[in-house]
Amino acid sequence: xxxxxxxxxxxxxxxxxxxxxxxxxxxxxxxxxxxxxxxxxxxxxxxxxxxxxxxxxxxxxxxxxxxxxxxxxxxxxxxxxxxxxxxxxxxxxxxxxxxxxxxxxxxxxxxxxxxxxxxxxxxxxxxxxxxxxxxxxxxxxxxxxxxxxxxxxxxxxxxxxxxxxxxxxxxxxxxxxxxxxxxxxxxxxxxxxxxxxxxxxxxxxxxxxxxxxxxxxxxxxxxxxxxxxxxxxxxxxxxxxxxxxxxxxxxxxxxxxxxxxxxxxxxxxxxxxxxxxxxxxxxxxxxxxxxxxxxxxxxxxxxxxxxxxxxxxxxxxxxxxxxxxxxxx
Ligand code: TYM
Numbered sequence: 001x002x003x004x005x006x007x008x009x010x011x012x013x014x015x016x017x018x019x020x021x022x023x024x025x026x027x028x029x030x031x032x033x034x035x036x037x038x039x040x041x042x043x044x045x046x047x048x049x050x051x052x053x054x055x056x057x058x059x060x061x062x063x064x065x066x067x068x069x070x071x072x073x074x075x076x077x078x079x080x081x082x083x084x085x086x087x088x089x090x091x092x093x094x095x096x097x098x099x100x101x102x103x104x105x106x107x108x109x110x111x112x113x114x115x116x117x118x119x120x121x122x123x124x125x126x127x128x129x130x131x132x133x134x135x136x137x138x139x140x141x142x143x144x145x146x147x148x149x150x151x152x153x154x155x156x157x158x159x160x161x162x163x164x165x166x167x168x169x170x171x172x173x174x175x176x177x178x179x180x181x182x183x184x185x186x187x188x189x190x191x192x193x194x195x196x197x198x199x200x201x202x203x204x205x206x207x208x209x210x211x212x213x214x215x216x217x218x219x220x221x222x223x224x225x226x227x228x229x230x231x232x233x234x235x236x237x238x239x240x241x242x243x244x245x246x247x248x249x250x251x252x253x254x255x256x257x258x259x260x261x262x263x264x265x266x267x268x269x270x271x272x273x274x275x276x277x278x279x280x281x282x283x284x285x286x287x288x289x290x291x292x293x294x295x296x297x298x299x300x301x302x303x304x305x306x307x308x309x310x311x312x313x314x315x316x317x318x319x320x321x322x323x324x325x326x327x328x329x
């Protein structure tokens with residue numbers, strides 16, 4: 001049995017990228033591993049939510065975790081800020097994280113480009129907090145989407161550096177994980193890169209069917225193939241990538257053939273895609289509504305998760321303090 005850790009930022013409703021890149025795998029992994037899954041609300045502070053939004057977002061994501069099938073009896077399901085030991089380990093790891101290497105990470109450079117007016121230190125040290133999240137449970141596997149690969153590489157680096165510095169073999173080097181397959185990247189509907197929470201190009205698990213239809217019908221396409229068997233441009237490939245995770249193989253084959261024969265009608269493809277997405281999201285959406293109205297249940301789940309997560313985190317932090325040399329008089 002391996003120890004698994006992963007989390008999702010509470011910066012808004014979860015989209016298909018979060019579901020297929022991460023959450024669906026959390027649910028599969030909980031069956032055979034010692035799993036810790038959390039809601040990254042400390043991380044969400046880099047974008048300065050109001051107190052009301054902060055709490056509302058955590059509640060929504062918690063309901064979404066549960067609605068997707070996470071079982072709080074099988075895995076430890078908690079809110080990051082309920083485990084302040086994470087903040088202590090983050091502080092300790094920060095002492096061996098170098099500003100140069102943090103500045104060079106792709107996600108930091110991206111954020112600087114997109115929001116030059118809010119380049120805060122939390123953004124810079126984001127990968128350090130993420131490393132603390134993972135190694136605090138000494139996890140070996142981290143189910144994530146492709147966009148988190150570099151952060152995982154940093155987590156391994158910080159774990160290794162700690163071990164080398166104190167000449168111990170204490171932290172495990174965590175590996176990104178997706179059941180032996182390549183990590184997934186679900187594209188957005190605007191034809192530009194990945195589906196994201198702030199990009200306005202996503203389909204949310206909580207979207208109503210009508211909204212999903214509208215979004216998918218508006219997805220970017222081109223004017224269609226003019227030669228048989230011509231290669232697919234990225235915007236069209238993107239729609240097929242989403243189809244790959246929601247549709248039957250026969251449906252995918254049908255539209256691929258239509259494309260190859262220059263007979264494709266994008267309207268038909270989108271209609272089918274919307275229908276198949278709705279099939280996945282509708283039962284989840286209904287469960288989200290159900291669960292989020294049950295405050296007693298949410299309270300019970302978070303209390304139980306916080307206790308279990310803190311036990312594991314406190315043990316690590318105590319051992320780390322010993323290794324570093326903090327001693328009582
Ligand atoms: P976040 O909240 O942006 O995304 C949560 C998870 O969803 C995956 N994901 C995607 N996968 C495929 N295609 C997409 N378009 C897509 N968009 C998002 C992400 O890869 C991720 O697995 N830093 C993390 C949260 C975090 C974390 C951690 C994760 C904090 N501490 C420790 C693992 C372990 C983040 O911002 O993910």
